[in-house]
Amino acid sequence: MxxxxxxxxxxxxxxxxxxxxxxxxxxxxxxxxxxxxxxxxxxxxxxxxxxxxxxxxxxxxxxxxxxxxxxxxxxxxxxxxxxxxxxxxxxxxxxxxxxxxxxxxxxxxxxxxxxxxxxxxxxxxxxxxxxxxxxxxxxxxxxxxxxxxxxxxxxxxxxxxxxxxxxxxxxxxxxxxxxxxxxxxxxxxxxxxxxxxxxxxxxxxxxxxxQAIRWYSLDLRGEETHAGPMPMAMRRDPVRHLAAAAELVYRTGTADADARATIGRIETRPGSINAVPGELHLSVDLRHPDESVLEQMHGSLAEGIAQLNDAAEGVEISLEQIWHSPxxxxxxxxxxxxxxxxxxxxxxxxxxxxxxxxxxxxxxxxxxxxxxxxxxxxxxxxxxxxxxxxxxxxxxxxxxxxxxxxxxxxxxxxxxxx
Ligand SMILES: [Zn+2]
The missing domain is CATH 3.40.630.10 (Zn peptidases)
Incomplete structure (x- = not known):
């Protein structure tokens, strides 16, 4: 040949x-x-x-x-x-x-x-x-x-x-x-x-x-306020929940050796050094070569985010799937x-x-x-x-x-x- x-x-x-x-x-x-x-x-x-x-x-x-x-x-x-x-x-x-x-x-x-x-x-x-x-x-x-x-x-x-x-x-x-x-x-x-x-x-x-791929936008919404006068206990700061949200994503991404999870974008709004951000937006990319495992990853991430949202007082946390490539x-x-x-x-x-x-x-x-x-x-x-x-x-x-x-x-x- x-x-x-x-x-x-x-x-x-x-x-x-x-x-x-x-x-x-x-x-x-x-x-x-x-x-x-x-x-x-x-x-x-x-x-x-x-x-x-x-x-x-x-x-x-x-x-x-x-x-x-x-x-x-x-x-x-x-x-x-x-x-x-x-x-x-x-x-x-x-x-x-x-x-x-x-x-x-x-x-x-x-x-x-x-x-x-x-x-x-x-x-x-x-x-x-x-x-x-x-x-x-x-x-x-x-x-x-x-x-x-x-x-x-x-x-x-x-x-x-x-x-x-x-x-x-x-x-x-x-x-x-x-x-x-x-x-x-x-x-x-x-x-x-x-x-x-x-x-x-x-x-x-x-x-x-x-691999199968799912993309999400993970959004945390609180209230924008001044970084000085507002006491910590009274803030509705979405960034406070960033670590917990990221931890959930990475736990999903280590389901097995073939799983992948990536947070490629983290954005605060307004994004000013002396303002508590009102919004925090993350992109999430999940992948797996087995469609049914990705489905499970999707389920556990969605459930984890829902629990996080229930526990987060004054901040709304939501996960929206924006793309799925089987x-x-x-x-x-x-x-x-x-x-x-x-x-x-x-x-x-x-x-x-x-x-x-x-x-x-x-x-x-x-x-x-x-x-x-x-x-x-x-x-x-x-x-x-x-x-x-x-x-x-x-x-x-x-x-x-x-x-x-x-x-x-x-x-x-x-x-x-x-
Ligand atoms: Zn290419």
Missing amino acids: AGYSVDGTRLWSRLMDMAEIGATVNGGSHRLALSQDDEDGRELFLAWCANRGFTVVFDKIGNLFVRRAGRTPAAPAVAIGSHLDTQPMGGRFDGVLGVLAGLEVLETLEDLGVATEAPVEVAVWTNEEGARFQPAMMGSGVHCGVHPLAEALAVADASGIPVAQELERFGYDRGVEPGSHAIGSYLELHIEQGPILEQEGKSIGVVTGG VVHFDAQLAAAVRSSAAARGYAARDMVSGAGHDAFHLAKAVPAAMVFVPCRGGISHNAQEFTAPEQAAAGANVLLDVTLQLAGAPAPPGTKA
């Missing part, structure tokens, strides 16, 4: 060139979704694609589909995708690796003159990160019909600029209807964003699915194809469940989908220090190449047994 290989040097130099757009002083990249830097990154990518004669289709939410034609034009495309937008002051590989490895697969097929039956495409999904516009995974969600287009277009960033205005600025409003560009199957390569592959000395993660199962046959490609190439691999959300989660509901992980140094991501070695990036791209050839229908490489 391992007859063809990607050009790892070309892939690496493209990664480094892309990182120059929105480059940060500490070696990362800053390309917020639908910003000028994001658009510049897309233009660079499209210039590389045009150089090889690949064609592009875009839709009204700004998703790009770059196609290398197959022998059977009507055959559903095999799509390889990810995202080019980054976290604020983010890294060089999150998302970018998946897109540029997809391009590397197309270029490798072109270099070798390999004709596939089905077309092979690279998909670039708009606003995966959700840093500037929420929700995350917006473009793939609209493509898959999870979010209505009109709803996504109306979302505004912190300065009030709506998604629609930025899409128009770059001409994406002239695109095709989201979802009308059909995909037959979907593959995504991504850095692991966790430490497991590196710790175990593995090169390839065969991603069998994704457990995702990737296609078993595609995962098996990833596993056997790694084995054939001698890459040490292991099965794993994704701890982070990805565009592939949406795609998996619509078409057979799979993900491939490669290690990242120290498990660090969403950080300028994010790093995966050139040979690891190439290994991931080679696995994509193998599975793509299998899905798209290609003749066996010369000198190999079919």
Whole structure:
């Protein structure tokens, strides 16, 4: 099977060139979704694609589909995708690796003159990160019909600029209807964003699915007053209950070794040094690979918060679930194809469940989908220090190449047994 290989040097130099757009002083990249830097990154990518004669289709939410034609034009495309937008002051590989490895697969097929039956495409999904516009995974969600287009277009960033205005600025409003560009199957390569592959000395993660995620807003409301004159006993200070609330969240997150709980945001209002805050707002993110365990975590957190509220005199404590992403199962046959490609190439691999959300989660509901992980140094991501070695990036791209050839229908490489 391992007859063809990607050009790892070309892939690496493209990664480094892309990182120059929105480059940060500490070696990362800053390309917020639908910003000028994001658009510049897309233009660079499209210039590389045009150089090889690949064609592009875009839709009204700004998703790009770059196609290398197959022998059977009507055959559903095999799509390889990810995202080019980054976290604020983010890294060089999150998302970018998946897109540029997809391009590397197309270029490798072109270099070798390999004709596939089905077309092979690279998909670039708009606003995966959700840093500037929420929700995350917006473009793939609209493509898959999870979010209505009109709803996504109306979302505004912190300065009030709506998604629609930025899409128009770059001409994406002239695109095709989201979802009308059909995909037959979907593959995504991504850095692991966790430490497991590196710790175990593995090169390839065969991603069998994704964790279930629930997001909450945890709100504590009391009364705003002056920090001096008001005696402690008479205050309705929500921050007094912060430690107990946080303790509850962390207890929920240590239900077992697979459970996760995060308080990513803590906000007091008005947020003044000499005022007892009237409000305290926390974000809570709970995750577990087993849907029923997450359900139990949800139950015990909700119960604990209700008890805390009953006991807190003068302060109202409430928990509201704002998002639920159920457990995702990737296609078993595609995962098996990833596993056997790694084995054939001698890459040490292991099965794993994704701890982070990805565009592939949406795609998996619509078409057979799979993900491939490669290690990242120290498990660090969403950080300028994010790093995966050139040979690891190439290994991931080679696995994509193998599975793509299998899905798209290609003749066996010369000198190999079919
Ligand atoms: Zn990503």
